[in-house]
Amino acid sequence: MASEPTLSSAERYRPNSFVSLPAELDRSTFDVSPERRRAEAERLAIRARLKRQYQLQLHNPNPAPVIENPALTRWVYARTHNVYPTFRPTPKTSFLGLVFAIGPLLFWATIFKVER
Amino acid sequence: SQMTQDMLPGPYPRTPEERAVAAKKYNMRVEDYEPYPDDGFGYGDYPKLPDKSHHERDPWYQWDQPDMRHNWGEPMHWDFDMYTRNRVDTSPTVVPWHIMRRHFLIFLGTMLVMFGIGGMYPSYMPVGPKQYPFNDLYLERGGDPNKEPPVVTHYEI
Numbered sequence: 001m002a003s004e005p006t007l008s009s010a011e012r013y014r015p016n017s018f019v020s021l022p023a024e025l026d027r028s029t030f031d032v033s034p035e036r037r038r039a040e041a042e043r044l045a046i047r048a049r050l051k052r053q054y055q056l057q058l059h060n061p062n063p064a065p066v067i068e069n070p071a072l073t074r075w076v077y078a079r080t081h082n083v084y085p086t087f088r089p090t091p092k093t094s095f096l097g098l099v100f101a102i103g104p105l106l107f108w109a110t111i112f113k114v115e116r
Numbered sequence: 117s118q119m120t121q122d123m124l125p126g127p128y129p130r131t132p133e134e135r136a137v138a139a140k141k142y143n144m145r146v147e148d149y150e151p152y153p154d155d156g157f158g159y160g161d162y163p164k165l166p167d168k169s170h171h172e173r174d175p176w177y178q179w180d181q182p183d184m185r186h187n188w189g190e191p192m193h194w195d196f197d198m199y200t201r202n203r204v205d206t207s208p209t210v211v212p213w214h215i216m217r218r219h220f221l222i223f224l225g226t227m228l229v230m231f232g233i234g235g236m237y238p239s240y241m242p243v244g245p246k247q248y249p250f251n252d253l254y255l256e257r258g259g260d261p262n263k264e265p266p267v268v269t270h271y272e273i
Contacts (some may be wrong), residue, residue, distance in 0.1 A: 007163055010213060012215075013208075013212045014212055014213065014259045015168060015208070015213075016213055016214075016255055017209070018206060018213060019165075019206055019208055019209050019213050020167070020168050020172065020206050020207070020208060020210065022208040025208075039145070039147065039148075042145050043145060043148070046143055046145070047187065047190075048190060050143060050187060050189035050190065051180070051187065051188070053188070053189065054180055054187075054188035054189065065173050065261065067188075068118070069118060069188055070123065070189060071142075071143070071189050071190055072192065073119055073124070073187070074123070074124060074125055074141075074142070074162075074191075074192075075191075075192040075194075075196060077125055078125040078159070078194070079161060082124075082125045082126070082158070082160045082162075083158035083160075084158070085127065085160075086127050086156075086159065086160040087129065087158040088155070088156030088157050088239055089156065090155060090156040092155060092156075093155065093156050093157060103126070107123070113214050
């Protein structure tokens with residue numbers, strides 16, 4: 001097996017949609033360039049700002065009845081109200097719709113018609 | 117709730133200005149913000165976050181919601197309810213997935229093939245006809261008790 005290069009077991013790890021790459025094997029975590037540092041600092045700033053807003057509301061002496069999480073509202077809205085307006089019949093969606101929605105309907109209808 | 121329509125999710129962003137506005141809306145950096153591809157599936161401008169479950173989030177960090185490992189205002193994954201700690205876990209495995217899958221399929225395939233062959237060509241231990249006592253159960257089978265039963269021997273010497 002001289003032609004096959006010997007890989008370490010870490011390099012043989014292949015992430016997919018079921019498992020993710022651990023941070024120890026991810027080359028991007030070793031990157032300490034200034035751009036990455038600035039990006040991390042910006043993310044931290046956003047996080048800190050949100051934490052501050054939340055803490056102010058949480059420890060408010062005259063508290064509001066409910067601390068509403070806008071991210072949660074947006075998530076719920078996106079999954080319920082925003083699907084129909086943004087849906088567009090494309091070859092892929094109409095094919096999937098046929099296979100998963102119309103297909104079983106016709107399949108079971110014919111089965112019941114033929115077998116009973 | 118006090119949210120205006122422009123704070124709620126909308127259609128897919130087409131121009132860079134729309135992308136910047138959407139990134140700001142979702143509390144993300146413009147470089148981090150990546151919407152789902154515009155395939156007409158109904159995602160709109162919702163950001164595509166990495167598909168990592170909450171099992172992988174730092175257990176020692178002071179989350180605002182420790183059970184959900186989620187901070188207030190942080191953009192939630194589209195499949196947030198799937199990636200909670202009660203459900204799907206995408207933590208890295210000790211053995212790579214493709215090796216596990218290969219081993220499992222080899223085992224499953226071998227077992228199925230062996231069972232299939234065994235079903236087509238069954239083999240049993242050799243058995244002889246069953247031997248009954250009392251002269252082949254002469255009386256139980258309705259033989260006349262007054263007559264002498266025929267002698268039945270199941271052995272040869």
